[in-house]
Amino acid sequence: MATSRALATAPPATARRGQHPGIALTVIAATQLMVVLDITIVNIALPHIQQALKFNTTDLSWVINAYTLTFGGLLLLGGRAGDILGRRRVFIVGVLVFSLASLLGGFATSSAWLLAARALQGLGGAIASPTALALIATNFKEGPDRNRAFGVFSAVAGAGGAIGLLLGGMLTSWLSWRWVFFVNVPIGIAIALLAPLYININESERHPGRFDLTGAFTATAGMVSLVYGFIRASEHGWTDQVTLTAFSLAVVLLAAFLLNERRVPQPITPLHLFRDRNRSGAYGLMLCVAAAMFSIFFFITLFVQEILGFSPLRAGFAFLPISAAIIGAAQFAARNQLRWGPKPFLVTGSVLVLTGVAWASRIDINSSYVGGILGPTLLFGFGMGSIFVPVMLTAVSKVAPHETGAATGMLNTTQQVGGSLGLSILVTVYGTASRDEARQQAGKFLQQATPQEVLRFKATGQLPQPYSSQVLVHGISSAFQLGLVFAALAVVIAALVIKVRRLPEPTAVNPSGGGA
Numbered sequence: 064m065a066t067s068r069a070l071a072t073a074p075p076a077t078a079r080r081g082q083h084p085g086i087a088l089t090v091i092a093a094t095q096l097m098v099v100l101d102i103t104i105v106n107i108a109l110p111h112i113q114q115a116l117k118f119n120t121t122d123l124s125w126v127i128n129a130y131t132l133t134f135g136g137l138l139l140l141g142g143r144a145g146d147i148l149g150r151r152r153v154f155i156v157g158v159l160v161f162s163l164a165s166l167l168g169g170f171a172t173s174s175a176w177l178l179a180a181r182a183l184q185g186l187g188g189a190i191a192s193p194t195a196l197a198l199i200a201t202n203f204k205e206g207p208d209r210n211r212a213f214g215v216f217s218a219v220a221g222a223g224g225a226i227g228l229l230l231g232g233m234l235t236s237w238l239s240w241r242w243v244f245f246v247n248v249p250i251g252i253a254i255a256l257l258a259p260l261y262i263n264i265n266e267s268e269r270h271p272g273r274f275d276l277t278g279a280f281t282a283t284a285g286m287v288s289l290v291y292g293f294i295r296a297s298e299h300g301w302t303d304q305v306t307l308t309a310f311s312l313a314v315v316l317l318a319a320f321l322l323n324e325r326r327v328p329q330p331i332t333p334l335h336l337f338r339d340r341n342r343s344g345a346y347g348l349m350l351c352v353a354a355a356m357f358s359i360f361f362f363i364t365l366f367v368q369e370i371l372g373f374s375p376l377r378a379g380f381a382f383l384p385i386s387a388a389i390i391g392a393a394q395f396a397a398r399n400q401l402r403w404g405p406k407p408f409l410v411t412g413s414v415l416v417l418t419g420v421a422w423a424s425r426i427d428i429n430s431s432y433v434g435g436i437l438g439p440t441l442l443f444g445f446g447m448g449s450i451f452v453p454v455m456l457t458a459v460s461k462v463a464p465h466e467t468g469a470a471t472g473m474l475n476t477t478q479q480v481g482g483s484l485g486l487s488i489l490v491t492v493y494g495t496a497s498r499d500e501a502r503q504q505a506g507k508f509l510q511q512a513t514p515q516e517v518l519r520f521k522a523t524g525q526l527p528q529p530y531s532s533q534v535l536v537h538g539i540s541s542a543f544q545l546g547l548v549f550a551a552l553a554v555v556i557a558a559l560v561i562k563v564r565r566l567p568e569p570t571a572v573n574p575s576g577g578g579a
Contacts, residue, residue, distance in 0.1 A: 086261045087202045088212050091195045092219045098188040099223030104231040106364050107375045108240040116174045129178045133185025135479025136283025139331045142193035151262050154194040155255050161187030162251030169244035192475050214397020214452050232379025275331035278323050285316030293487035344560035345457040350477040351553040354485020355420055358546045362539045385444035392448025405453030409557040415446030417550040424543035428536050489542040497538035504530040
């Protein structure tokens, strides 16, 4: 009776909070989906963007990197902002910034305009994403309810990349490349309107403090410089002066970041979070798995369009099985965490990822979708889905309330930075292997070519089919072979570094929620 009277006299918005956990979870998961899929949704649209905005091939890669690097580099600052200013408030601001940036990106008329919009999208995602993960713990009780919520969140985070490829193909084929940006605007507005009505907050979770802007700048600039160095090396070689300068600057900036974090009273990344062996292992595992994940999406997309001749729409549909595998495995892992603990899922998932990458590394010019692509991506999807829930729970376990944002932000950061760094390394391997193979294929072609074909090749520098396809496939296979190193490291970390077998519920946040 007392509860009913309290609800009857409470303001409508307050009465709704906590009464519809399904809506709250939908709002939070939709935000994560929007933020994650934007990493890949533009992949299939890149040829159209290149033609419309006159990108050259090198600069085109920054349509992806401008987003992922800003996103990954500022996630820690976003998590800290939620701790200081209040998570729901910061969550809404991040969603609105992301939506505005998407609108600007859709209207872009130049390459510089689009890259600036992509960086602003990354800022909005960095603000919204870590607070979204922390809000799950605020709005769901300990035990099965929270584990199920983490399962939904993890499935969305894991499948978002594949869903982005499908959605990008649909929007590009049916409407225009601009709609891969415009689609975020109505979703973001709806989330911003629903969040104050259905998402609980707890004022005790606000912890006044200072922002570590120096740490945010040195971390982000250092990672941008490092990734740029690898991308530059893929085209100009390892002895190029600009490449060496980029790597040197990255070392200086990242060293300055670590020094700053040791000295400031309220660091953006409390280094003592890494003292816990299991948490450090979770971060390392996410870093390695993300490096492999980004390579799967990027290079398989390239293979199905350039070698198999899939249209953008058909290429998007080709990733539906991996999305289903990630979602199904994540839900199974969430439901069985209390029964088996995280260790079996982390080890099994890592082994499945390793097996999937090993299988993918064997693709050749004659591989079909069913024979060479479907099997590896399904294994990879089941592996990723098995990992996401237990690695999240491990990362936030036993974290102090005022450092929840930093801990969740660090987990997201390792995923984005691992993906960007891993992809840049594998693209470097791809470029080097492709150049070597191109020389060999050119020699074979010139031995068999007619005089007219030789003149055409010398004028354009382009090998005809099937020589050019062989170059592409060799580069992709070589990249996957290095991707095996990342996947193997993930197996080692899961098996030998992470020791926890029964995971206590996170104590970092007050699960009862409440507050205005």
